[in-house]
Every structure is written in C-alpha cells, then in structure tokens.
Amino acid sequence: MEFYFQNNFLEFNPYLRKIVKSSKEAFNLLILIIAVFFLFSQILFFQSLAILIFLIYSTLFFKKSAKEDIRYIYHHKNKINFDDYLDKKTKEFIIETLTKAQVFKPENFQLFLFHELLKQKEIKKIFFRLNLDIPKININSLTIIPNDYKNQLLPILISAFDIAKALNLPYINILIIFLALKNNENQELIKIFENMDLKSEYLMSAVIMEIFSSRVAKQKKFLFQPIAVFQQKTLPKVILNKALTSKATNILDTYGVDFTYLANRENAGYLIGHQKEVENLIENLKQGDNVLLIGENGKGKETIILHIAWLIQNDLAPVELLDYRLVKLDLSLVYSQNKEKFLEILTKIVEDIFYSGYIILYLPYLENIILEKDVDVFQVLGSVLRSKQIPIIATMTPEGYIRSLTKVNLDSFFEKIEVQELSEEETVFLLTLKSILWEKKEKIVITPQSIATAVFLGKRFIKEKPLPQSAEDLIIEGISLAKKVKSKHLTKEAIQEIVFEKTKIPVKEINIEEKEKLLNLENLLHQRIVNQDEAIKEIARVLRIYRAGLEKKKGPIGAFLFVGPTGVGKTETAKALAKIYYGSEKSMVRLDMVEFQNPEDIDKLIGTKDGQILGRLTEPIRQNPYSLILLDEFEKTHPTILRIFLPIFDEGIIKDALGREVDFTNSLIICTSNAYSEDIKQSIEKGLEFGKIVENLKSKLSQIFSVELLNRFDQVVVYKPLGEEELLKIAELMIKDLQAEILLKHGVDLIISLPALKEIVRLGTDPIYGARPLQRKINEIIRSEIANLILANKLSRGNKIIINFDQNFDFKVE
Amino acid sequence: MIFDILKVLILDDLLEFLDFWFLHFPKILIRNYFNQIYSFDQILKLKANLRNLTKPLYGDYTFIGYFFAFPYRIFRVAFSLFFYFLIAIFYLFFLVLWLILPFFLILYGVLFSK
Numbered sequence: 060m061e062f063y064f065q066n067n068f069l070e071f072n073p074y075l076r077k078i079v080k081s082s083k084e085a086f087n088l089l090i091l092i093i094a095v096f097f098l099f100s101q102i103l104f105f106q107s108l109a110i111l112i113f114l115i116y117s118t119l120f121f122k123k124s125a126k127e128d129i130r131y132i133y134h135h136k137n138k139i140n141f142d143d144y145l146d147k148k149t150k151e152f153i154i155e156t157l158t159k160a161q162v163f164k165p166e167n168f169q170l171f172l173f174h175e176l177l178k179q180k181e182i183k184k185i186f187f188r189l190n191l192d193i194p195k196i197n198i199n200s201l202t203i204i205p206n207d208y209k210n211q212l213l214p215i216l217i218s219a220f221d222i223a224k225a226l227n228l229p230y231i232n233i234l235i236i237f238l239a240l241k242n243n244e245n246q247e248l249i250k251i252f253e254n255m256d257l258k259s260e261y262l263m264s265a266v267i268m269e270i271f272s273s274r275v276a277k278q279k280k281f282l283f284q285p286i287a288v289f290q291q292k293t294l295p296k297v298i299l300n301k302a303l304t305s306k307a308t309n310i311l312d313t314y315g316v317d318f319t320y321l322a323n324r325e326n327a328g329y330l331i332g333h334q335k336e337v338e339n340l341i342e343n344l345k346q347g348d349n350v351l352l353i354g355e356n357g358k359g360k361e362t363i364i365l366h367i368a369w370l371i372q373n374d375l376a377p378v379e380l381l382d383y384r385l386v387k388l389d390l391s392l393v394y395s396q397n398k399e400k401f402l403e404i405l406t407k408i409v410e411d412i413f414y415s416g417y418i419i420l421y422l423p424y425l426e427n428i429i430l431e432k433d434v435d436v437f438q439v440l441g442s443v444l445r446s447k448q449i450p451i452i453a454t455m456t457p458e459g460y461i462r463s464l465t466k467v468n469l470d471s472f473f474e475k476i477e478v479q480e481l482s483e484e485e486t487v488f489l490l491t492l493k494s495i496l497w498e499k500k501e502k503i504v505i506t507p508q509s510i511a512t513a514v515f516l517g518k519r520f521i522k523e524k525p526l527p528q529s530a531e532d533l534i535i536e537g538i539s540l541a542k543k544v545k546s547k548h549l550t551k552e553a554i555q556e557i558v559f560e561k562t563k564i565p566v567k568e569i570n571i572e573e574k575e576k577l578l579n580l581e582n583l584l585h586q587r588i589v590n591q592d593e594a595i596k597e598i599a600r601v602l603r604i605y606r607a608g609l610e611k612k613k614g615p616i617g618a619f620l621f622v623g624p625t626g627v628g629k630t631e632t633a634k635a636l637a638k639i640y641y642g643s644e645k646s647m648v649r650l651d652m653v654e655f656q657n658p659e660d661i662d663k664l665i666g667t668k669d670g671q672i673l674g675r676l677t678e679p680i681r682q683n684p685y686s687l688i689l690l691d692e693f694e695k696t697h698p699t700i701l702r703i704f705l706p707i708f709d710e711g712i713i714k715d716a717l718g719r720e721v722d723f724t725n726s727l728i729i730c731t732s733n734a735y736s737e738d739i740k741q742s743i744e745k746g747l748e749f750g751k752i753v754e755n756l757k758s759k760l761s762q763i764f765s766v767e768l769l770n771r772f773d774q775v776v777v778y779k780p781l782g783e784e785e786l787l788k789i790a791e792l793m794i795k796d797l798q799a800e801i802l803l804k805h806g807v808d809l810i811i812s813l814p815a816l817k818e819i820v821r822l823g824t825d826p827i828y829g830a831r832p833l834q835r836k837i838n839e840i841i842r843s844e845i846a847n848l849i850l851a852n853k854l855s856r857g858n859k860i861i862i863n864f865d866q867n868f869d870f871k872v873e
Numbered sequence: 874m875i876f877d878i879l880k881v882l883i884l885d886d887l888l889e890f891l892d893f894w895f896l897h898f899p900k901i902l903i904r905n906y907f908n909q910i911y912s913f914d915q916i917l918k919l920k921a922n923l924r925n926l927t928k929p930l931y932g933d934y935t936f937i938g939y940f941f942a943f944p945y946r947i948f949r950v951a952f953s954l955f956f957y958f959l960i961a962i963f964y965l966f967f968l969v970l971w972l973i974l975p976f977f978l979i980l981y982g983v984l985f986s987k
Contacts, residue, residue, distance in 0.1 A: 106978065131900075301918050
C-alpha cells in the first residue's frame with residue numbers, strides 16, 4: 060500500500076495559504092448571504108436551497124468526520140491519501156502545523172508537532188487524565204533551509220493509521236496522532252516522555268478511555284454489566300429456543316438461568332482474550348463431548364460461557380449449536396434450597412431437558428455438589444454424562460478438581476479445558492474499558508498508571524486471585540481509598556499502598572529510611588553477627604538488588620546455603636536479618652528439616668490433597684510471600700523432598716498439593732547445614748588455608764546434595780569456626796543486649812570486667828556446640844544473680860552493678 | 874496559480890460534496906440497511922426458520938407436528954422476506970430521492986419558474 064498526504068492547500072507557500080484560507084472563509088460567507096437573500100426573496104428559491112445544503116455540508120456537521128472510513132477500506136486499494144482519513148479538525152491542525160513549521164523552521168519537526176499538540180484541548184484532557192503537568196518545550200529554529208516537513212510527518216500518519224485500524228476507529232483524530240508520535244522513535248521526544256514517566260501503554264489507555272467514554276455514556280446496556288445484575292430480573296414464564304424446535308422446560312426454568320436469553324436481552328457476553336478456550340469449547344460441544352472448564356475463580360470461566368451464549372444468540376456459533384439454549388443450573392444452590400428432594404428435583408430437571416432437547420447445560424462450581432457428603436449427585440448425573448445426550452459444560456477450580464477426583468473419576472465424563480489467566484496486555488485493555496464505567500459511577504478519574512500498576516502488581520503479588528480479578532479488586536479498593544482522602548484521581552501510589560497493606564511486600568517507592576537501612580545493612584547485621592563477612596555481604600547485596608528493582612527474573616530473591624559447625628552464627632544471621640530488615644523474628648518462616656526425613660513427610664511441607672493438612676512451607680508463603688525462610692539442618696531432609704526445592708530455587712514457583720501456585724519470588728531462602736563441620740575444624744587446626752577448606756567442602760557437599768540443587772543456590776557460604784576473639788565479641792554483644800534490657804526495665808546499669816567476660820566465654824563455649832551455650836551461661840550466671848538482687852530489694856533506679864571475676868564471680872552494687 | 878486558488882476556493886469543496894452526496898452517503902445507507910435487517914432478524918428469525926424449515930415446532934415429531942410446522946415456517950419465512958423487501962423498497966425510495974434532490978433543486982427552478 061502506498062501512503063501519501065496530498066492536500067491542495069499545501070500547494071501554496073505558507074503565506075499565500077493563509078490568504079487563500081481566509082479568502083475561502085470570506086467567500087463561503089458571501090455565498091451564504093446571497094443564498095439566504097435569494098431564499099427569502101423567493102428568487103431562485105430552489106437553487107438557493109441547494110447552495111444552502113452544500114454550505115451546511117462544507118461548514119457544519121457532515122465534514123466533521125473524514126471523507127473515507129478506515130474500517131471499510133477495500134482490499135484492492137493500494138493508494139492511501141491521508142487527507143481522506145483525517146477528521147476535519149485534525150486535518151486543519153496538520154495543515155496549520157505544517158504552515159507554522161515552514162515559517163518558524165524548527166530543527167526537530169516531531170518535537171514541534173508535539174509542542175503544537177500540547178496546545179490542543181483534547182491533549183490537555185489526556186494530561187489531566189494522566190495526572191501529569193503539561194511539559195514546557197523549547198523549539199530551536201533552523202537558520203539554514205528547512206527540511207521537508209511533509210515527509211517527516213508521513214511516518215507519524217502511517218503509524219496513526221495503523222493504530223486507528225487496530226482500534227477499529229473510522230478515522231484518525233488528534234489523540235491518535237499524539238499516540239503515534241509517542242510510538243515514533245524521536246530521541247528528544249523519548250527523553251521528554253521518559254522524564255514524565257509516560258509509557259506507551261499509559262497513553263494508549265488514556266486515549267482509549269477518552270475515545271470510548273463518549274460511546275459508553277450513550278449506551279444504556281453496556282456489555283460489561285456484571286451478570287448478577289440481570290439475574291435478579293424476572294425472566295419470562297416460557298423460554299424456547301429461537302427456532303422454536305424445543306419444548307417448554309418449566310422445571311429447568313424454575314431453577315436455572317437462560318444465558319442465551321440474557322445474551323439477547325442484556326447484550327451480555329463481551330469477551331477479551333480466551334480465544335483458545337472458546338475455540339476448544341465449541342469444538343468439543345460440536346463433537347458432542349461434555350466439557351469441564353478448570354480455572355481459579357476470577358479467571359473468567361463464566362464470561363467464556365456467557366460469550367458462547369452470545370455467539371449462539373447472534374448466529375455466530377457453528378451451525379450445530381445455533382438452535383440451542385444455554386442454561387445455567389447451580390446444583391449446590393438447588394441442593395441448599397431443597398435438601399430432602401434434591402435428587403428427585405434433579406431427575407425431573409434431566410427429564411425436562413431430555414424432553415425438550417436443544418439445551419446446553421452449564422453446571423457452575425460442580426465440585427461443591429460432588430464434595431457434599433449427604434448426596435451422590437452422580438446417581439442421576441452419571442448416566443446423563445455417560446450417554447452424552449445432553450451437552451454439559453461444568454466449571455471447577457483446580458483445587459476443587461483435585462479434591463473431586465478422590466470421589467469420582469471426572470476424566471471419564473468430561474473433556475478438560477484449562478482456563479488460562481488473561482495476559483497483562485489483555486487485562487489492561489479490559490480494565491481500561493471497565494474504568495470508563497467506574498469513572499462514571501464513582502465520579503473519579505482513574506489514571507492509566509493506576510490501571511497498569513494494578514495489573515502489574517496484581518499479577519505478581521496477589522497470588523490467591525488470578526488476573527483480571529486481582530487487578531480489578533485492587534482498582535476497586537483503590538477507588539474507595541482515593542475517595543476517602545478526597546482525591547480527584549486514582550493514582551498508582553494508592554494501588555501500591557493497597558498491595559503493601561495486603562502483602563507487606565515493599566512495592567512502594569523506596570523511602571529514605573529504608574535506603575539508609577539497605578546501604579548500611581552490613582553494619583547493622585554486624586551489630587549482631589561477629590565475623591562471617593561473606594554471608595552478610597551476599598545477603599546485603601541481593602536485598603539491595605531486589606529493592607532497586609533489578610532482581611533476576613526467575614527464582615527467589617536469594618537462596619543461600621550456610622555451612623559450618625554448630626554455634627557459629629548461621630541461624631543467628633537469619634534471625635538478625637529477620638529482625639533488622641523484615642521487622643521482627645516472627646516474620647521468618649523457620650522449618651527444622653529434621654522433621655522431614657521420610658518421603659511421606661512431604662505432606663507436612665506442601666499439604667495434602669484433601670486439604671486436611673496445610674503445607675508448613677507453602678501456606679505461610681501463600682499468606683505472606685515477602686518472607687524470610689530458614690531451613691535448618693537442610694542436609695537431614697530426605698532426598699525425595701529435596702527435589703521439591705529445585706523448582707523453588709529455579710523458577711521461584713511450586714504447586715501445593717491442591718494445585719495452587721505458591722510464589723517464592725519475593726522470599727529470601729536461607730538453608731543451614733553442619734555437614735562436614737568436623738572436617739572444617741580439623742582442617743583449620745592443621746593450619747590449612749581457609750580458601751582451600753571451602754573448596755574441599757564444596758566438592759564434598761555434592762555427596763549429600765545433588766549437583767543440580769547445589770548449583771541453584773546463589774551462594775554456598777562456609778562459616779568459619781569461632782576463635783577466642785570472636786567468642787569474646789559475641790559475649791560482649793549478648794551482654795550489651797542484657798545491659799539495654801535491665802536499664803530499660805529497672806534503670807540499673809551493668810558493667811562487666813574483662814576477666815569476668817573471659818570466664819563466661821570459657822564456661823559458655825563448647826567444642827561441639829560453638830557459641831550456642833553462651834546465652835544459657837549468661838542467663839545462669841548474670842541474669843539469675845540480678846534477679847536475686849531485684850527480689851532482695853538490693854537494687855534501686857540509678858544503681859550500677861559491677862561484675863568482676865577472681866576465682867568466683869563478684870557482683871558489686873554501687 | 875489563479876486556477877489553483879479558484880480550485881481550492883470552489884472546486885475542491887464542490888467535488889468533495891458531490892463525492893459525499895453520490896458515493897459516500899449511499900454507501901452508509903446500504904450498510905445501515907443490512908444492519909437494520911440483522912437486528913430485525915433477532916425478532917423475525919428468518920435464518921433460524923430457513924435452517925429448520927422441515928423441523929416440527931416444539932419438538933412435536935408427530936404427523937400433526939410436521940403438518941402444522943411446515944406451513945407455519947413457510948409463512949414466517951415469506952413474511953420476513955416480504956418485510957425485508959418492504960424495508961429495502963423504503964431505503965431505495967429514500968436513496969432515489971436523495972440522489973435526485975440536487976438535480977431537482979437546480980433544474981426545478983430553471984424548468985418550472987415563470
């Protein structure tokens with residue numbers, strides 16, 4: 060196809076163009092006056108009328124739209140003059156801009172076009188919607204001969220044409236020109252858009268909302284009405300299929316809802332995405348198979364079925380299905396209303412359907428009735444499903460499907476179709492359209508940034524619900540939050556706030572306090588951990604990368620294996636991190652892997668299929684994905700169970716026993732192990748270089764852990780055994796904690812002499828348990844003595860306890 | 874140059890007007906006719922009746938069922954066709970009026986003025 064822009068006005072030089080344009084307006088006015096004069100004087104009455112019609116056409120409403128319609132371009136057309144596809148206002152704007160450009164001779168035409176666009180009313184509205192200030196642009200003029208501006212305009216018009224075609228618009232308007240300019244890769248413009256943080260998808264949403272909001276405002280029955288709204292309306296007493304080949308189904312109509320009827324009356328059934336599922340579903344129905352749609356709530360199972368009803372109603376389904384009615388029958392609802400006579404009613408409904416024919420039965424949430432203890436729905440439904448005489452579509456959640464399999468072999472009755480989650484682009488488009496309705500109802504401007512943020516965060520962090528539901532809920536909550544703070548706009552910050560409240564994942568922009576904390580994380584951790592620089596450095600590094608938004612695309616924030624003897628600070632590192640960075644030690648999920656030494660212990664880790672036992676690893680992460688996971692004594696885990704950790708470390712995602720995805724991508728995983736700690740000690744005693752020891756240990760670890768597993772750790776860190784100096788430092792840290800506690804509670808200061816400290820270290824360290832008994836010793840010697848002093852009323856506020864050691868511990872109160 | 878100016882002043886708009894009046898608007902009208910037929914068929918169901926011309930009504934597969942269904946469907950098909958034809962005539966009438974209106978307005982004054 061050849062594209063060009065040909066307009067007779069552009070043939071003149073810019074000055075003459077102005078004169079001709081003004082003359083034309085004057086000329087039209089003159090003719091109008093003459094025509095009106097002749098009309099009223101009844102001379103040449105009919106001719107004047109013809110001229111008036113012509114003038115009305117050329118000045119008023121007819122020419123508002125473009126000459127040609129983009130939606131109806133013939134295939135054989137190979138030349139496109141953009142002059143025919145621009146609406147009147149845009150055409151005038153383009154000619155005006157070209158005229159100005161020829162006079163001012165801007166260096167960068169696209170920047171000049173952007174500058175001119177910013178003055179337009181429509182673009183100002185877009186900036187208001189985006190909650191952005193209109194940028195100030197400086198235009199540099201050229202002193203040399205100007206470029207061919209018309210040719211520079213052409214790629215923008217081509218891009219605008221493609222966008223208009225994709226959006227099924229009849230012609231190109233100013234908004235589309237603006238969108239096309241954004242998509243064009245002009246370096247200076249890219250910089251301006253980047254400074255404003257204005258992404259293409261934000262602009263696209265804003266433009267769609269502006270264009271479609273006027274259409275939606277006119278439409279009474281809009282396609283996105285939630286189904287519950289019209290289910291409440293009374294249905295006619297007798298519903299038949301449109302070919303009148305079916306019989307009346309009184310009993311079915313009492314308990315069911317006719318979707319084909321709703322699709323006709325309420326214009327329901329609009330669908331975005333899910334094309335594959337629809338094709339599969341139709342194909343299976345054509346072949347006479349029963350279909351089971353499996354997908355989490357909120358993925359759009361019912362919307363797909365409603366769309367099938369819409370296709371049938373509008374003669375767009377295959378001919379085999381055209382004369383069917385699609386009727387929804389919620390069996391668990393029927394059961395809850397008629398527990399005693401349920402099977403009797405169901406039998407009557409089935410007879411009704413057999414008798415009538417031409418009915419596709421839709422059974423939502425089939426698992427609810429299957430899992431009902433007191434009733435066996437398959438007594439009636441089994442033979443119906445087996446005979447395949449009534450096409451049946453059932454829906455289930457993956458969890459419900461797995462639980463139902465324990466009661467009935469569903470695969471022998473149904474063809475399974477898994478409903479996929481909508482893509483992020485599809486969800487943004489859907490929510491953009493829905494936002495038009497929300498805006499109308501709630502009188503608030505929903506910024507495209509908030510929609511994109513809701514979709515982005517909903518997809519990543521609200522794992523209990525799929526798209527579009529997760530993002531939709533965020534926007535709805537965002538609207539009420541914005542209304543509460545009396546804001547005119549729903550911003551992306553409001554959405555981030557809601558996600559943070561729900562998940563505690565730090566999705567908000569990083570604040571100064573957190574920045575400080577992250578930059579000083581090593582120092583902060585060193586306040587509690589002595590030595591072990593490598594481990595601390597690695598943890599601080601991955602957390603900084605994560606919060607700067609530069610994390611790796613797959614897997615958890617970090618997965619570490621800390622190896623070393625007992626009591627050297629492996630677990631303490633995790634605890635310190637939980638307290639300093641995650642707020643409290645309670646936000647750590649700690650599992651002692653000694654409890655997972657048998658293959659059947661996997662149930663304790665990921666739960667059971669009947670849902671009786673919840674996974675001790677999966678459930679806390681489902682509830683709170685932003686967690687620190689500590690897996691103590693990792694080497695004691697059974698090898699079968701260890702295999703579960705491969706996808707966790709690799710993809711960051713596993714499915715629990717109920718088939719629900721559990722996302723570890725916002726978790727930090729620390730595994731500890733004291734495997735080969737004796738070897739480490741001996742090597743150190745032999746005076747072997749530490750680097751060499753680490754190397755030896757890593758190769759030995761492959762005897763316990765598979766190489767795939769070891770390779771998936773971000774870092775295997777070997778903890779050094781603690782020397783006397785380190786132990787003294789640890790004891791000092793512990794005493795410091797005690798000091799602070801006593802000062803706070805009793806106002807008493809605590810001073811310990813070096814000999815006393817050394818004695819505590821001597822008593823509190825153990826060749827097997829490292830520094831672990833140290834805290835116990837401090838409690839035994841110091842804490843209990845202070846307790847005695849308090850009980851004997853020998854301490855009062857402002858006192859000082861000085862602890863000395865000379866053969867025995869001496870506690871002096873001053 | 875003068876010709877170019879005159880072309881922009883008068884001819885361009887006139888040509889565009891003629892293009893609109895004699896080509897563009899008739900196209901819109903024809904599209905509109907088919908859209909109308911499509912929405913009417915939601916009620917009259919010509920396609921559904923044609924598809925099921927030999928099938929009985931209300932699942933009554935007896936002789937009586939067939940006996941009454943066929944003429945009923947034939948009647949509905951004929952009625953729908955007639956109705957759509959009537960609408961087509963109406964549209965055609967309007968289209969002809971639309972097309973001759975400019976000629977009428979210009980020529981009427983010349984031919985029939987005193």
